[in-house]
Amino acid sequence: MDTRAGRYFRWLLFWQQQGRCCYCGEHVLLTYRPYDAARPYAATLEHLHRRADGGTGHPSNLAMACKRCNDTRGERDWLSYTSWRRDEF
Ligand SMILES: [Zn+2]
Numbered sequence: 674m675d676t677r678a679g680r681y682f683r684w685l686l687f688w689q690q691q692g693r694c695c696y697c698g699e700h701v702l703l704t705y706r707p708y709d710a711a712r713p714y715a716a717t718l719e720h721l722h723r724r725a726d727g728g729t730g731h732p733s734n735l736a737m738a739c740k741r742c743n744d745t746r747g748e749r750d751w752l753s754y755t756s757w758r759r760d761e762f
Pocket residue numbers: 694695696697698699738739740741742743
C-alpha cells in the first residue's frame with residue numbers, strides 16, 4: 674500500500690510500536706525506497722484481520738510488520754501467527 678495514507682500509517686505505527694514488528698518483535702526498517710522495501714526487515718502495513726476475511730483498512734485493523742512476517746503469515750490468524758513467530762508454541 675504505497676498511497677499517501679499508507680505511508681502515513683506506516684510512519685505512525687512505526688512510532689507506536691517503537692520500530693518493532695508486531696509479530697516477531699524485531700526492529701524494522703522504515704523506508705520509502707523500492708530497493709529497501711524488498712529487504713526482509715522492511716516495514717509493511719499489515720491487516721490484522723485479513724481483507725479476504727472481511728478485514729477493513731480502518732486504523733484499528735492495521736499494524737506494522739516486517740516484510741518477512743507479512744510474506745509468510747499466509748492464511749493464519751494474527752494471534753496464532755504471533756505466538757508461532759515468537760516460539761510460544
Ligand atoms: Zn516480523
